Each structure stands twice: as C-alpha cells, then as structure tokens.
Amino acid sequence: MTLTLATIDFVFLIASVLKIVFFAFMVILPMVAYSVYAERRVSAIIQDRVGPNRTGIPLTLFGFKKDVGIFGIGGLIQPLADGLKFFLKEDFTPAHVNKFYFWLAPALVMVPAMVTAAVVPFGSELNFSWLANFGVTSSWIYEPVPLVIADLNVGPLFIFAISSLGVYGIVLAGWSSNSKYPFLGGVRSSSQMISYEISLGLSIVPLLMIFGELNLSKMTEYQDAHGWLLLPLWGDGLSVGRWVLLVPIAISFVIFMISMFAETNRAPFDLPECETELVAGYHTEYSSMKFALFFMGEYAAMIIGSGLAVTLFFGGWSIPFAPYLGLSHEAGVTPFWLGLLHIASFLTKVVVCIIVFIWVRWTLPRFRYDQLMKLGWLVFFELALANVILTAVLMLFFKI
Template sequence: MGGHPFLRDGVDFGDVLLVLGIVLISFVLCLIATMLMVWFERKVVSRLQNRIGPNIAGPFGLFQTLADGIKLFFKEDLIPERADRKVFQLAPYLSLIPAFLTFTLVPIAGDFSNVSESGTAGSSTIFGREFLWQGADIPSGILFFLAMSSLGIYGIMLAGWSSGSKYPLLGSVRASAQAISYEAALGLSIAAVILVSGALSTNEIVQAQSGSLRQLNIVATGFVPFIVFLLAGTAELNRPPFDLVEAEQEIVGGYHTEYSSIRFALFFLAEFMNTVTMGGLIVTLFLGGPAPLFDFPFIDIMPTLGWFGGFVLFFGKLLIFLFIFVWFRATLPRLRYDQLMDLGWKALIPVSLLWLIVLGGIRIAQNGDLNIFDSTNANVALVLVASLVLGAVGWALLRAAMDTARDERLKEAGLHLTPVPAPAAQNAHAVSSTEGAGH
C-alpha cells in the first residue's frame, strides 16, 4: 500500500472536489441509512410484538421518520434553568460528529477481487481519478473507530451532567461506567482481527479476507472474537439489552431526559447512526465487507458486476446484523447493573484476552519461530495445549478471587457462608444477589 490513492502524485483542484463530493455523498447516505434504520427497527419490533407499526405516512410508513424529524425541528427548544448552558448545547454535537466520522471508515462497495495498477483493491475510477468506496481510508483506520467511540461517550456523559438534574446524571454515570467496561473487550477482539489480518486500515482488512471462506475473519479468528465484538458492540451502542443508560422505567430517559426539539433529534440520530455503523464495522471486520463470502464455484461473477456487486453483498450482510440488533431489543430483557458488570469484566475481557494469546501463539508456531517439534502441526498443538492449561489456571484464579471477595463481603455484612442455617440462608441469598452493587 502506497498511502491513499489521492495523495500519490500531488493534490490538485480535482482531487479536492472529489473528496468534497465523497464526504457529501457519504453524509447524505449516512442520513438516509439512519432514517431507514429507524423505520426498519419500528417495523420489525412491531411485527415481533404482533403489531403493525408505522403504516400511514408514505408507502409502508417509510416517511414516518421524516415526519417525526420535521416535527422535532419545529418544537420549542428548552434549556433547563439549572443547566450548564454551554456544555448542554455542545453535548449533542459531541455525540453526532464521532458517529458520522466512524461511518467514513466502512467500505460500502467495491470489487475486491480486482487489484488496481497502483496496488489498491476495491477502488474505482472516476474522471481518471482512483477512489475508494468509503469516506476515508485512514492509516491505522480501525483505531480511529476506537478513538471515535471513546469520544462519543462524552456526548452522553456531558449531556447528563450539564442537564442539572438527577436522572440524567445517573444515566451519564452509568453510561461512562458501561463504556469503560466494554471498551476493553471491544479493543481486544479488534486486536484479534488485526493480528490475523496483519493490517490496520479497513480497506486492507477487507482485502485480507477476500478470496475464500477460510480467510474470512469470523473463521480465521475462530468465532470467539466475533461473539465478543457483537456483545461488546451492542453494549457500546447502549442498545437493549444493555440500555441501562436510558432505562425509562428507572431513570426516565437517562441522559436525554431534559433535551427536546432538535437537540434531542441529534442524539436520536447519533444513536441510530452508530447502530448502522456498528453493523457495517462487524461486516467489515469479520465478514469481509463488500468482498464475497466464498469463490462462486461456476461463474466468476464479481468482475462483471464491478463495484455494484460489492455494494449488494455489503448491504445484504449489513441487513443481517441490523436485524440481529432489532431482534436483541425485541427479545431480551434489560440486564441488571451487576449482571452488566459481571458479563463485561468476568466473562468478555478474560475470554478475549485468552483468545488473543492463543491466536498469537498459533501464529508464532505457524511462522516457524517455535521449534520444539519438527512439524508445524505439532507445534500448533503444543501451543493450543499450553493455552488451554493457561486458560484453566487463569479461570481457577479468577474464580478463587471472586469467591474470596464474596466471602469477605459476606463477613463484612456479618454473615457466614458455612454452615448456613435455614433462616440465615435467605439473608445470605439476599446479600449475594445484590453483591454487584458495590463494584
């Protein structure tokens, strides 16, 4: 890779125009996708709950979101008296801008079976200029996603804090705790992808996966990072079942309780934009983005279709994940706070850490840097056995630590675990069921 196609032989006016065009088009695309996502979610959730959903405005109720948006624009814009005015006004943009910037990372189309003369795959040419089907192919691109998702939290945190009222503050404290907890698992599963693909830019990650089913990262990383990413990603989006941030039964609307009108619309937009982007990133990282899942056995169809084939493939894969997100929301009850923390810290982080070590070990064995046995397979097997033992020891240590901590807490509360008399058993249970509250 010799850097971005635009920068190869100097920048001229045409390049600037093209970049502006791409940015504008991806912004519009992003907005339209977000609008459709809102409609899709409402429609699917309705169907899953035996309702019909929006069906009046436009065909199939497609324009309902537009109507809601226009209504929000014309509502009165309120700022609470006790709010920190500047931060209150800043917060929606801190939420929206990172959401949009992340979208630029996702390659949405392109023919990845075809590597152009300059060594870039998935590019097309317009007016003699080569470009990629994504807003920007940033070097170390996937880190940019982590950077933006950690900045997106500020929007939520500051919105809750600056509102100057109780429930939003509770929501934003929850949001930051949740984001900090799940970012580690998210980062570790991305690290597994980087390790296998050997690249940081999203274009190269897709390129590394195009070809066969075995090269897809979902297979090549062994499925576990994919599951971790899906769960941690859902938590990062604050979507159900991880939506404690805006749990309406407990804290009204969480961080956006005090927001109305266009500012609320911006938060809403950012949330759904993030959902679409997260779906797109899962497709990019694990399912080869616009590249086909496997070689079509009889006809070589991709070069004929060009970039459009890539777009259809990407969109199809994206739709699956968007449906999964909606499905999660319609089926799973919200997690309790201690369950949320347990899942993040005691399950996802240890599992993804162990998996990263296993993948690294296998890679070293395959590269021939580990020469204990003569055959590569034996070395890989050795790595696997060693990692299993390591994992077992680690798990035992974690369990021991958790049990000790629990015993300590019970002792502090004046209760003893063994032997448990009948009436005290109920108490002990009550304590242990709220044990996560102290985390």
C-alpha cells in the same frame, strides 16, 4: 494517458467531497431514519401488533380520504414525518441547566459517530474509463476512485479512538441537566463504555494478528480473495490452519458484537437511558432537535458498528464465493458495474446486522447494572485475553 499533479489533486478533492456527500449524507442519514422505522415495524411484528402503517403521500391535505402508501406500503414516510415533527417542536431549554454544555452535548454524541464513517470502506472502487465510449476525453476518467473517504492504515484504532469521544456528550448531557435522573444516566454510561471498550479492543487483536495489518481496505481485499474470516470457503481459507483459527475468530466475533451492544447503549445494555428506572436517562430534559441528535447519534453508531463488524468478519463489500462467480476485485480494472455491486453487497450485510441489533433489543430483557459490569470485567476481559494467547499458539503451531 498521463495525469499531472494538479489534475490528481483536483480529482482527489472532488472525489473526496462526492464520497462524503454520498456515504455520510445519502447513505448514513437515510439509514438512520429508516433504521428507526425498521425498529418500530420489527418490534410490532415481535409483539404481534401493527406498528406505523399509515403515513404515505399526504393526499389528505388536499381533501382526499386517506394517504397513499409508497409502493403500496403504508408507513414508509413515517421517518420524514418524525423528522418534520422534531423540526417544528418547541426547542425548550430548562432554566436550571448549564446552557452551554446542555447545547454542546448532543453534537458531541452525533459528530463522532459520523466521523468514524470516514475510514469504513463501503465498496471497492469505481472505474469511469467507460465514459471514453461517450466522447469524454478528460484524463481523470482513467483514475479509479477508491470507495473509502479516508484510507487510513490504522482504521480500527481510528474508529475506537473517535467513537470513544461520544461518551463525553452523554456525560455532559447528564451533568449539565442538573437533574438526578440524567446525572445517574451519565455516570452509568461513562463506566459502562469504559468497561466494554477494553474487551472491544482486545476482541480484534486476534484478527489483526491474522491479517498482519490495520488497513480496513486491505483486510477486505484479502477476504475477497481468500474467504471471509467467518466463511473461509475459497482461496487460502480452505487450508487446515484457517479452519482451526475459526475457534478464536468465533470467540472474537461474540465478544465484539456483545461489546458493541454495550458501546452503543443498545438493549439489553441500555442502562444509561433505562426507562423503568431513569425516565429517559441522560436525555430526560431534552426536546426537539437536541433530542433528535441523541437519537441519530445512537443509530449512526449502531450503523457504523455494523459496518465495522461486516468489514472485519464478513468480508466487507466482497461478494460471497466471488472467485467462483468471476466477481473478484482487481485493483485498477474492476468494472463500473462490479463496483456498484460491491456497494450493494456491503449495504446488504449492514442491513442484516442492523436487523440483528433490533431483534435482540426486542427479545432479551435488560441486564441489572451489577450483571452488566460483571460480564464486562469478569468474563469478556479475561476471555478476550485468553483468546489472544490461543490465536498466537495456533498461528505458531500451524505456521500461519
């Protein structure tokens, strides 16, 4: 069945809109809300306390004695209660701030984090040809829909370029507040993020040498067929060369993950908002939804960072041992149910990565600022450069 150019353009437009609505607004934003809930519950478990466990269906509003938990679990509606609280709180803008930049800063933190989601493949493809069994005759059902909003050939570079803009929001928040603690937080954030962007970028250079390209979708398809970078247990991953490359890949993974902690201002690298020194850092003067945007921006950046780590090192949407289980992706003919399974696989890996972020925050103490900078410039920068050279030597020696 042939597709006209006009039909292809229309299908592409509709598919893009639906992917944006699904991934950005039905996946990322709910994950932001429930990452906060998970953080509070996990920290409560680590600190041997209860955490939010009451908020549920608000039957107390209708005279009942207590609310009812969702699925028998109290506290699952806590993110909705927090969001409603932010909406209803007074949006107070202090008189001494630079109002235009004070209002602009929260958006500059939230928007880059959401834009970078466009190039992360959250699944393989969805094939709707099965609708023909139900009498649907439209030609668009024979055109598989790739599950990435923008399939760019420079995916990692796009993410690093756009996400680096988030520091402008933090610096503007610190400067426009006309207060000493926010200003110190903004200065700390700018130097911290600039420092760790270098090691973050260098950490993926060995991966790009191995893959030979910058397209995140093709990287994921390669790992689906030949084994994940950190789990090369099928296909070409069983070769001696791939196992030898596990050494530089593991080094890259460690540098990447620790640098991601610093880039997202997560503990133990949360010096820009260090409560023990700076009250709340760059968002000390903020309240209501402007404060919520900073909060959402941090968690959205953490989720996208987790998605990028999963895509680069753990096969993205691919299912472990897919060739042995008969679950490999085949472009254009992947069944609809397998496409849904790939989405579930990707989101599961991202959730595990988020739990690691949370676990580290409530386990390790905060660094001193001089230790933070020393780690970035005197350890990770040199180690990342040496790792690039090591990867090149191994690839040359084993002719990979």
